[in-house]
Amino acid sequence: MEYEAVIGMEVHVQLLTKSKMFCSCSAETFGAEPNTLVCPVCLGMPGTLPVINRKAVEYTIMTGLALNCQIAEFAKFDRKNYFYPDLPKGYQISQYDLPLCFNGWLDIEVDGQIRRIRIRRVHLEEDTAKLFHFGDYTLIDFNRAGVPLMEIVSEPDIRSPEEARQYLIKLRTILRYLGVSTADMEKGAMRCEANVSLRPKGSSELGTRVEIKNINSFRFVKQALEYEIERQKRLLEQGKKVEQITVGWDEEKGTTVIQRTKEYAHDYRYFPEPDLPPLVISREWVERIKASLPELPDAKSERFQSQYGLSPSEARTITVEKEAADFFEACVSLYPNPRKLFHWITGEIFRLLGETGSTFDSLKFSPESFIKLINLVDKGTINQNTAKSILREMFSTGEDPEKIVEKKGLALIADEAALIKVIEEVLEANPDALERYLGGKESTFGFFMGQVMKATGGRADPNLASKLLREKLAQLKNR
Ligand code: ADP
Ligand code: MG
Ligand code: ZN
Numbered sequence: 001m002e003y004e005a006v007i008g009m010e011v012h013v014q015l016l017t018k019s020k021m022f023c024s025c026s027a028e029t030f031g032a033e034p035n036t037l038v039c040p041v042c043l044g045m046p047g048t049l050p051v052i053n054r055k056a057v058e059y060t061i062m063t064g065l066a067l068n069c070q071i072a073e074f075a076k077f078d079r080k081n082y083f084y085p086d087l088p089k090g091y092q093i094s095q096y097d098l099p100l101c102f103n104g105w106l107d108i109e110v111d112g113q114i115r116r117i118r119i120r121r122v123h124l125e126e127d128t129a130k131l132f133h134f135g136d137y138t139l140i141d142f143n144r145a146g147v148p149l150m151e152i153v154s155e156p157d158i159r160s161p162e163e164a165r166q167y168l169i170k171l172r173t174i175l176r177y178l179g180v181s182t183a184d185m186e187k188g189a190m191r192c193e194a195n196v197s198l199r200p201k202g203s204s205e206l207g208t209r210v211e212i213k214n215i216n217s218f219r220f221v222k223q224a225l226e227y228e229i230e231r232q233k234r235l236l237e238q239g240k241k242v243e244q245i246t247v248g249w250d251e252e253k254g255t256t257v258i259q260r261t262k263e264y265a266h267d268y269r270y271f272p273e274p275d276l277p278p279l280v281i282s283r284e285w286v287e288r289i290k291a292s293l294p295e296l297p298d299a300k301s302e303r304f305q306s307q308y309g310l311s312p313s314e315a316r317t318i319t320v321e322k323e324a325a326d327f328f329e330a331c332v333s334l335y336p337n338p339r340k341l342f343h344w345i346t347g348e349i350f351r352l353l354g355e356t357g358s359t360f361d362s363l364k365f366s367p368e369s370f371i372k373l374i375n376l377v378d379k380g381t382i383n384q385n386t387a388k389s390i391l392r393e394m395f396s397t398g399e400d401p402e403k404i405v406e407k408k409g410l411a412l413i414a415d416e417a418a419l420i421k422v423i424e425e426v427l428e429a430n431p432d433a434l435e436r437y438l439g440g441k442e443s444t445f446g447f448f449m450g451q452v453m454k455a456t457g458g459r460a461d462p463n464l465a466s467k468l469l470r471e472k473l474a475q476l477k478n479r
Pocket of ligand 1: 006007008009010153154155156157195196197206207208209265
């Protein structure tokens with residue numbers, strides 16, 4: 001029998017608010033000393049009261065709108081009760097039956113096909129503290145406790161590990177465009193759980209699912225799902241049942257490891273949070289937020305196709321990162337040749353970023369200085385290869401390209417007298433080749449050009465050098 005994978009994703013995203021979800025402690029916890037960004041509220045002291053962070057609600061609505069969701073007119077917070085040392089109150093404030101956003105969708109592209117993944121809900125909750133396990137004892141850092149956490153839950157519309165990966169990449173792009181999160185998986189700002197089940201191909205029923213936790217990179221999402229799909233397939237083929245469990249991804253072993261059998265909603269004794277008022281979301285507020293949304297990746301990609309003549313895949317490449325798209329547009333406004341700029345940026349700049357593992361927002365040079373470099377090639381001051389090595393230097397130091405040319409004497413030699421001297425030296429040093437040329441073997445011309453380039457360290461202006469060489473050889477022939 002042929003099986004089909006059915007996958008649904010739950011993605012948690014830390015929001016980039018200044019303060020935490022229900023208190024005024026800083027939410028910028030990255031790199032802070034443990035347990036310095038805490039107060040009685042986020043430490044769960046008895047008698048304290050939470051206050052809702054308006055910005056976090058706004059960011060969640062922004063995300064909901066970007067994901068084509070409906071925005072609730074009435075939403076509320078609920079208590080999700082469970083005991084764990086990283087949860088100081090003994091419950092997490094979350095949203096249960098009335099989330100802020102619901103019924104949306106997100107389009108992804110896999111193998112040239114658009115696939116629409118429905119979004120079930122986007123809701124708001126709070127992050128937990130961080131546990132550090134050392135052998136037989138554990139330390140707790142409460143800085144992260146109470147940081148706003150947004151959860152985005154998809155419908156089980158994803159059909160392959162690669163689709164799951166594309167879904168996460170697209171989500172990250174959108175979150176970064178919106179500026180609501182760094183969405184950095186490696187740093188834990190975006191964390192995902194993948195639910196996966198198998199069913200006979202063609203069936204519309206859902207099989208028993210397994211939830212995979214602890215996935216902290218795009219690569220692992222794919223690996224973990226591939227592994228789990230194979231495991232379930234083997235069980236089903238042996239006539240066994242898949243148990244509804246929660247597993248973790250063990251990146252060292254490359255396997256999933258059972259963590260616990262499935263918990264159910266009723267285990268958490270959800271009830272409305274009595275310390276917080278429900279949220280009534282006015283339509284005016286939603287409209288205002290909608291009007292303030294930035295241009296989103298799909299829209300930008302379409303505009304780049306029609307405005308700049310990029311192909312769909314080129315437009316997608318340059319719009320994955322907003323900073324890259326902005327850089328590209330700033331360059332086009334200074335140098336109206338989008339195709340050439342596209343190739344320079346995605347070829348050379350992307351390469352340098354890839355080599356150093358850095359991103360566009362850390363680029364040290366401006367569009368202005370990048371265009372200066374391209375103009376230097378156009379004017380014939382430097383050749384393409386020199387430009388590439390200058391770009392490398394601009395990339396690491398941020399220095400002006402004209403200054404680099406000057407400092408390193410990289411300009412092409414366009415001085416006739418100097419080039420004639422070099423040509424004469426080359427001819428003198430290669431009498432045999434010269435004889436062959438004069439005897440009619442014209443292909444030796446390329447050899448002489450190569451020698452001229454070599455003698456000048458590649459800096460001879462190629463057009464001028466070739467013209468002068470031709471003239472010189474003609475002279476010798478007619479003598
Ligand atoms: P819970 O809240 O208990 O984790 P939900 O029913 O809300 O479970 O679903 C969580 C995620 O699991 C959603 O993304 C949903 O699409 C996905 N999901 C639900 N049932 C299945 C299934 N049978 N196979 C694969 N994914 C599933
Ligand atoms: Mg779940
Ligand atoms: Zn606090």
